Amino acid sequence: MTIRDFRVALVTSADMPDLWDDDHPLRDALRERGVAVDAVRWDDPVADWAAYDMVVLRSPWDYTARHDEFVDWAGSVPRLANPADIVAWNTDKRYLSELEAAGIPIIPTTFVGPGDAWTPPAEGQWVVKPAVSAGSRDTARYTLPGQADLATAHVERLTTAGRTAMIQPYLSAVDTAGETAVLCTPDGTGELTFSHGIRKGPMLTGPAGEPVDPYFEEISPRQPSPAEREVAERALAVIPGGTKRLLYARVDLIPGPDGAPMLIELELTEPSLFLLTAPGSAERLADAIIARL
Incomplete structure (x- = not known):
């Protein structure tokens, strides 16, 4: 095969059919080198993923509300970059606990799952967000003790919806x-x-x-x-x-x-x-x- 025989899919979402602007340089650089490039929604029901020599994840940012579906989809795609097992591991931020156990200095993080009790810290500024998220969606910063009720309500909204919340100190x-x-x-x-x-x-x-x-x-x-x-x-x-x-x-x-x-x-x-x-x-x-x- 020559370079002009290669086809690459850059994976996006329904609200970015022509990719996120920051991915246009990659699309253009590949095309300048003779590679055929398509922007394809990850959930496109007619996409023929096997027809591509490489499928590159770029901006499928609506997956967070359909995480399990997205992980299953990734497992079905041949020649996916990055690989499907990495997608499954990395899209749930509980992987931070593994990094901490390996000695990597992470921001101290508390995970609160459905059914778990959580008591807000006594003071300070804290960030609450879901363990599965992208682009700071469903993320907020609270000053305690004054906003403890708001922080607690945020955690409860996430866990009631079956999601895992994570709480971290806000670093100045x-x-x-x-x-x-x-x-x-x-x-x-x-x-x-x-x-x-x-x-x-x-x-x-x-x-x-x-x-x-x-x-x-x-x-x-x-x-x-x-x-x-x-x-x-x-x-x-x-x-x-x-x-x-x-x-x-x-x-x-x-x-x-x-x-x-x-x-x-x-x-x-x-x-x-x-x-x-x-x-x-x-x-x-x-x-x-x-x-x-």
């Missing part, structure tokens, strides 16, 4: 230093390696309980520090099955109370890769896809 560094995202793609040997970094500003800036715009993020380039790179590498080393089969990874970090980086999330399923922010990153990812093809 979000408002000053911001988050650092470490983006990785395969190098010429197929090993996952650092591609670029970005800074994300705060999203939970409104009153408690106010909906967050999942499509707005304050993004700018950032070079991760050696300490951030080291934590990212340690987190990637814990991924089930190893990193060589991954097409991309994003590690989100924030300075903890002592200034040392702590992991917020390990994004392996459908993260924004901030290709518009990092010149050359889309081309590197397109070359990695072609190398695998």
